Amino acid sequence: MISFEHITKWLQAWLNAHMSPILVLAVETVLIVILAIALFAVLGLVLVIMERRVAAFMQIRMGPNRVGPWGLLQSTADTVKLIMKESIVPTHADKFLFNLAPFIVMIAAMLILAPVNFAQRFHIWDLNIGILFITSISSISVIGILMGGWASSNKYSLLGAMRSGAQIVSYELSAGLSILTIIVLCGSLKVSDIIASQETGWWIFKGHIPAIVAFVIYLIAVTAETNRAPFDLAEAESELTAGFHSEYSGMRFALFFLAEYINIFIVCAVGATLFLGGWMPFHIGHLQGFNHVMDYIPSSIWFFGKTFFLIFVIMWFRWTFPRLRIDQLLNLEWKYLLPISMVNLLVMTVVAIYHLHF
Amino acid sequence: MYIVDYIKEVASAVKSLATGMKLTGYYFTHPKEIITQEYPDNRATLKMADRFKGEVIMPHDENNEHACTGCTSCELACPNGSIKVITKFEVNAEGKKKKAVDQHIYHLDMCTMCNLCIEACPTDAIKMANTFEHSVPDRNMLIKRLNNNGSKIREGVE
Incomplete structure (x- = not known):
């Protein structure tokens, strides 16, 4: 069976046979950059149309269904429109920072892609502190948001950026603690090790109630971290006219928009890796026949299936819950999520020390 | 007890959020509930309310x-x-x-x-x-x- 692993192995062997090692590295780097950009473009198109259709069905509407079959080309048409639009820079804006901000957000999103395992032994850079790398790089995107809000010289943008800063900084705590809960169980920060430790069962099943609590807290925290409803008061169309990116137009706006969806994909990919076993197939104990059937499904389909399931859950949140006020938002984090995840981490540590998990 | 109230509050919050998600999940899985009229397409069968003042x-x-x-x-x-x-x-x-x-x-x-x-x-x-x-x-x-x-x-x- 052809898998991504075979393709990469074959490509590397072919390149090594024909070129010098330095040239091989250069060619592979270019290939990875092209693949990453292609993945971003495809993800952006797919997630936008998915979001709009899911939202429509949840609100008893039809959603875009005119462009292409079932409206699947709607996001492509929107992108073409955005490319052709003029990108206006406000007169009083700080031009350099204003132009730099969308790229910082995009580059932060691109960097997080490095340690993610997309399929069995198919990843860009499986470094030994993968999860730490992801959590630290994901905090960089807040700099881009603050930069964009400040440089726009618009009070709404500034307010949105400040809210976003407060929100991301506080929710990173509980997201980090819920990630730690799983790290305690598997004892490694390396993404491939975390997935390998779930060969006998995903952590959400093996880790008893603490794992489920951590999973729920992780989902809530990353929804806040990606600035999505019900925590979208950084954008808050109704009060701040889109917040930090209200002065952006054309392709710069598209970059911010794309970065939001890429960030959703990445946090869901990390969630799938930590709690749902990454590319590991679904196995039930000792049911050999069932397990063999599950093994036949390619690992990339398992990974993307789980990730898209989590993305769907986050979209489900967005189209069900009303937006929180800023004080409610901070109350939820500091009075509820953080204490609960701390106690949860303690319980999980006890579970891990005494090997109470399956 | 403060801690009991705290746990009760969290439980009731989770329950109310789950109720909301159940409804939107029901709408998502039942496309028959869609109330949108695709107007120019259904012009032949469109039925306007008698009370509508045109x-x-x-x-x-x-x-x-x-x-x-x-x-x-x-x-x-x-x-x-x-x-x-x-x-x-x-x-x-x-x-x-x-x-x-x-x-x-x-x-x-x-x-x-x-x-x-x-x-x-x-x-x-x-x-x-x-x-x-x-x-x-x-x-x-x-x-x-x-x-x-x-x-x-x-x-x-x-």
């Missing part, structure tokens, strides 16, 4: 007769002057002069569909239709004459 019309029966006496009550009742009734005097069989409607002019472009003219009409000569496709290339086409050519008042309507 424009003022004057119904005529098969003898080209209406019930308008030309009393101008509707013109007086109209808050923004969308109706202009031009009257004439007709001589009836007994040689008596009688007031009748000559032209009932209705400005659809000014009308706010407030229904006051219909309520003011003593003979129920005009009513609201539930048509809604009023788009025309020239706004003069929105100024309509409600009584047909050669129509006259129905027998017995005073």
Whole structure:
């Protein structure tokens, strides 16, 4: 069976046979950059149309269904429109920072892609502190948001950026603690090790109630971290006219928009890796026949299936819950999520020390 | 106990959020619930509500007769002057002069569909239709004459 692993192995062997090692590295780097950009473009198109259709069905509407079959080309048409639009820079804006901000957000999103395992032994850079790398790089995107809000010289943008800063900084705590809960169980920060430790069962099943609590807290925290409803008061169309990116137009706006969806994909990919076993197939104990059937499904389909399931859950949140006020938002984090995840981490540590998990 | 209240609060919050997600999940999995009308496509089968107020019309029966006496009550009742009734005097069989409607002019472009003219009409000569496709290339086409050519008042309507 052809898998991504075979393709990469074959490509590397072919390149090594024909070129010098330095040239091989250069060619592979270019290939990875092209693949990453292609993945971003495809993800952006797919997630936008998915979001709009899911939202429509949840609100008893039809959603875009005119462009292409079932409206699947709607996001492509929107992108073409955005490319052709003029990108206006406000007169009083700080031009350099204003132009730099969308790229910082995009580059932060691109960097997080490095340690993610997309399929069995198919990843860009499986470094030994993968999860730490992801959590630290994901905090960089807040700099881009603050930069964009400040440089726009618009009070709404500034307010949105400040809210976003407060929100991301506080929710990173509980997201980090819920990630730690799983790290305690598997004892490694390396993404491939975390997935390998779930060969006998995903952590959400093996880790008893603490794992489920951590999973729920992780989902809530990353929804806040990606600035999505019900925590979208950084954008808050109704009060701040889109917040930090209200002065952006054309392709710069598209970059911010794309970065939001890429960030959703990445946090869901990390969630799938930590709690749902990454590319590991679904196995039930000792049911050999069932397990063999599950093994036949390619690992990339398992990974993307789980990730898209989590993305769907986050979209489900967005189209069900009303937006929180800023004080409610901070109350939820500091009075509820953080204490609960701390106690949860303690319980999980006890579970891990005494090997109470399956 | 504070801690018990805390746990109860968290539990009730989770329960209420789950209730909301159950409803949207139900809508997501039941596309039959969709209430959107795909308008230009379903034009043949589209059913408008009878109460919908689209424009003022004057119904005529098969003898080209209406019930308008030309009393101008509707013109007086109209808050923004969308109706202009031009009257004439007709001589009836007994040689008596009688007031009748000559032209009932209705400005659809000014009308706010407030229904006051219909309520003011003593003979129920005009009513609201539930048509809604009023788009025309020239706004003069929105100024309509409600009584047909050669129509006259129905027998017995005073």
